[in-house]
Amino acid sequence: MSKSENNRLLEGLIIGVLFGFLLQKGGVSKYDIIMGQLRLTDFTVIKIILTAIIVTMMGISIFYPRGMIEVKTKSGSIKNAVIGGLLFGLGFGILGYCPGTIAAAIGNGYLDALTGGLFGILIGTILFALFYSDLKHLKFLTIDKYSEYSLFHSARENPFKLTLPISAFLILILYLIQSAGL
Amino acid sequence: MDYLSLKQWSPYIVGLLIGLLNIVSLLLSKKPLGASTGFLKIGGIFLRVFGKKEIELNEYYKKNTPKVDWGVMLVIGVVLGAFLSSKLSGDFSIRALPSMWSREVSSSFPLRFIASTIGGIFLGIGARWAGGCTSGHGISGTSMLSVISWIATISFFIGGILSAFLIYGI
Numbered sequence: 001m002s003k004s005e006n007n008r009l010l011e012g013l014i015i016g017v018l019f020g021f022l023l024q025k026g027g028v029s030k031y032d033i034i035m036g037q038l039r040l041t042d043f044t045v046i047k048i049i050l051t052a053i054i055v056t057m058m059g060i061s062i063f064y065p066r067g068m069i070e071v072k073t074k075s076g077s078i079k080n081a082v083i084g085g086l087l088f089g090l091g092f093g094i095l096g097y098c099p100g101t102i103a104a105a106i107g108n109g110y111l112d113a114l115t116g117g118l119f120g121i122l123i124g125t126i127l128f129a130l131f132y133s134d135l136k137h138l139k140f141l142t143i144d145k146y147s148e149y150s151l152f153h154s155a156r157e158n159p160f161k162l163t164l165p166i167s168a169f170l171i172l173i174l175y176l177i178q179s180a181g182l
Numbered sequence: 183m184d185y186l187s188l189k190q191w192s193p194y195i196v197g198l199l200i201g202l203l204n205i206v207s208l209l210l211s212k213k214p215l216g217a218s219t220g221f222l223k224i225g226g227i228f229l230r231v232f233g234k235k236e237i238e239l240n241e242y243y244k245k246n247t248p249k250v251d252w253g254v255m256l257v258i259g260v261v262l263g264a265f266l267s268s269k270l271s272g273d274f275s276i277r278a279l280p281s282m283w284s285r286e287v288s289s290s291f292p293l294r295f296i297a298s299t300i301g302g303i304f305l306g307i308g309a310r311w312a313g314g315c316t317s318g319h320g321i322s323g324t325s326m327l328s329v330i331s332w333i334a335t336i337s338f339f340i341g342g343i344l345s346a347f348l349i350y351g352i
Contacts, residue, residue, distance in 0.1 A: 011211045012252035016259015018203050019215060019317075023260065024267035025188070026196035031280030038339075038346035047193035048200065049320055055201020056325035060208070069208045073328035074313040081312050081319075081334035088308025088315065088334075089341015093349065095301025096280060098316040098338075099309060100217035102302075103257050107264030109276045112283075116295040120302015125218075125225040127303065128310040132242035141311070151327035162327070174194075 020104050029104035031096040031112075038093050043182040050174055054167045061159040064152055071152045077144035095120070189271045204322060213252060214326070216318030218309035220257035223248045225306075242310075286350060312337070 020029075026048050027033045036042025063069040092098055095117050097105050102121065105113035128135075135141045155162045185191075204215050226248025230237050237243045268274035278291050288294070309315040312334040314323055320338065323331025 008211065008252050009250070009255045012255030013259040013262075015203065015207050015211065015215070016256035017263035017266070018259075019200065019256070020260030020263025020265075021267040022196050022200050022203065022263075024264035024273075025191045025271075026193055026200075027190045029264050029268070032282040035280075035282055035346060035350075038342045039350055040343065044193045048197040049316075051194050051197025052200040052204065052321045053325045055198050056204040056208075056214075056321065057327070059201070059205030060325060063205070063209065069205075070212060071326050073326050074319070074323055074330055076313045076330055078330065078333055081330045082337050084308050084310070084312025085334040085337020086308070086341040087304050088312055089338045089343075090345045091301045091304025091306070091308055092316075092338060092342040093301075093345025095298050095305055096283070098217075098305065099221055099257075100215075100260060100315065100317040103217060103260035104264035107261040107266075108268045109274050110280065111276065111278045112280065112291075112294050112298045116298030117302045120299040120304075121221050121306040121309075122225040122228060122302075123299070124303040124306020124308075125222040125310055126229055126306075128307045129222070129226065129229075129240055129242040130236075132240070132310075135311075136241075146329045149329060151329075166327075 019100070020107055023101055023104040024108055028101050029108040029110075031105070031110070034098075034101060035093075035096050038096075041182075043177050046177065047174060050170050054170055057163045057167060060152065061163045064159060065156055071150050073148055073150045075143060075147040077142040078146055079142050079144070083140070091120075091124070186267075187270050187272075189273050200321065201325075204325065211252060214318070214322030215256075216253065216314055216322055217257055217260065218306075218315035218318055219246065220253040220255075221306065222246055222310060223251060223254050224257070308338075308341075 023029055027044055033042055033044050037045035060069055064071055097113055097117055099121060102113045102117050151162055152159055208214055226237060226243050230248060237248060279294055283294060312319065316338060319331040319334040324335055
């Protein structure tokens with residue numbers, strides 16, 4: 001293993017430690033808080049996600065035009081996103097954790113996350129890999145014009161034209177959630 | 183230092199810091215935060231124990247080589263970071279069941295084990311099918327203004343809200 005490969009692993013680990021620290025401090029290492037969001041009684045999850053989106057978008061708007069950040073988005077299709085997203089959601093509501101927060105729940109000491117949850121996710125990814133070719137041939141998995149497409153690509157000179165109005169909209173949503181007392 | 187020992191921070195502060203961390207990750211590692219590929223690789227590493235051939239011939243594992251890489255280290259880091267945070271605040275303890283589940287569904291661990299396994303299977307399949315999870319699509323892809331990521335994230339929550347109401351009722 002080369003030195004730079006080791007450095008990358010170390011970077012991944014450090015970024016992971018900070019991410020896990022923040023997830024736990026946000027309370028989203030806990031089933032009750034995540035399920036509170038899905039039962040629409042506690043909006044912690046949405047508050048964290050929307051704030052993180054606004055901040056990340058501002059950073060990309062600064063560094064993308066300077067060539068310091070690449071905007072490489074996921075391949076696939078709207079169809080994959082809807083079908084896969086709903087399957088994910090079904091599991092999300094039953095398990096009460098998602099892949100990032102289950103790792104945080106394990107660190108927080110939750111045995112259901114460490115046993116059934118982790119086991120299930122690993123089985124799920126293996127099943128997907130085993131059926132991947134068939135799903136592709138049967139056209140369950142597709143590629144459409146939105147594959148790897150990002151709105152940033154058409155606004156490279158001045159991304160703020162795009163991201164400021166979107167941020168304003170997201171802030172409005174946060175404001176409404178907050179004023180509804182959720 | 184008192185701040186580090188608080189049990190919970192404001193979601194806006196946490197969101198702001200996760201956003202900054204995501205920018206650092208993009209600048210330094212050229213990768214956005216995302217957890218589900220880490221699980222894919224860990225699953226592949228386990229599968230390799232049972233049969234090397236399966237992995238080598240599999241189209242999906244050919245595209246995503248199962249090995250300890252940046253994404254796997256990230257997942258390991260998340261476990262450590264959450265442990266550290268919960269230890270600092272005295273919030274760490276070994277708990278078999280989440281309190282909401284034991285209060286409103288059942289206090290049987292085997293039942294929770296079965297439910298969380300089934301939930302995990304759907305979550306794992308769905309994350310790979312959609313191409314990402316709540317962090318890869320939900321925070322990173324949405325910030326990169328990917329249309330697919332916005333649709334996936336909305337679908338995660340629609341599916342999640344539906345299954346939560348199926349379990350707990352309205």
